[in-house]
Amino acid sequence: MKFTNKDALLFDLDGTLIDSVPDLALSINQMLNALDMKPYPTDIIRSWVGNGAEVLTKRALSGSIEISPDLNTAYVEKALSIFLTYYEQNVCVETTLYPNVKSTLETLHRSGYRLVIVTNKPEQFVRPILKHLGLNDLFEMVVGGDSLPKRKPDPMQLTYVCETLGVAPSNCLMIGDSKNDIFAATAAQMQSVGLTYGYNHGEDINSHGASLILDNFADIIDALVPATELVD
Template sequence: MKFTNKEVILFDLDGTLIDSAPDLSLAINHMLSALQRPTFDQELIRSWVGNGAQTLVQRGLSGQSEIDQSIAPELFEKSLQLFLNFYKNNLCIETKLYPSVRACLKVLKAKGYRLVIVTNKPFEFIEPILEGLQLTGLFEMLLGGDSLEKRKPDALPLLHVCEKLSVTVEQCLMVGDSKNDILAAKAAKMESIGLTYGYNYGEDIGLHKPEAVFDDFSDIVATLS
């Protein structure tokens, strides 16, 4: 698969560019400890990542990916603040880039592609993480899960990027590791690449029919050249 006439590449963040699960796990377990609740191992928490902070907190309180609908709103709000306050100060303790991400982003930028981040992560965390992992200056635009009134899998963030950067959907490509990324691209009628290594709840990313599926981030460069 070769993608032609692309100008803008939209990247998800967690599970696509960065493995943030270790630090998200630290923050969830800090929250649970503060609430005097049982904590969980990193591998289980990893399977809850990918739908933004609020969903992750709800899963932490539920102790499973299926959210307990009886969680009291006051408990949820308190828990969310505990989580966010800890995470804000511990963004890049164990978080790391996936292999070849930095080099490939620099190559794409040098080739003239305009790079954008569209994540469901709260906006306030994006820039500090990019700084912590030496990715500053590569992205023209950053969108968080709370930047607009809707987030992935809704098409709105992707269409918003097109509008703000004055490009068509056809000139854009969405790259992500979870079904939210691919479903958002489908809803926006945008072509997409699915990555197999991130956080997709144990599901094959190919089931959602992105235009291409890659095991390695560096394959993106080859498909665009």
């Protein structure tokens, strides 16, 4: 499949551009230690990532991807505050880019596409990560999980980007690794790309209705038809 007439490319962050699990796991386990709770292996915490900091905290407190209905609200708020404090200290210690991400983004930026981050990660952490990894100047806009009242899979973030940039949803493409990205795009009437290598809680990304599924981030370039080619 080839995408035509795309002006803006919206990218999820964790599991799409970066593997942040090592730093998230470190910070979650530091939080659990501070609360006198047992830590968990990184691979377990990896399966909990993808729905924002509060959900990750609740899963850690529950010891499961299924959040316990018995969690005390005040206790969750305390734990979340502890986690965010530790994560701020560890935000880009072992976080790495996935293969071909930087070169592909640079190519897309040079080609004139408007690049945007749409993530469920709290906004305060996004720019420091982008800066540390040398990506900050490539993105025109960042929308975090706490930037608006609702976040993916709700379409609010995507709709906000369209309105702010003055671009129709049909001229945008959402690129992510989880069903939250795909569902948000569908609800915003936007086409989407699902990447197979990220965080999708063990579910097959093929099953969520993405317009295109890719294994390699670099293949996004070949999936886009530049406006110059359409004219030719």
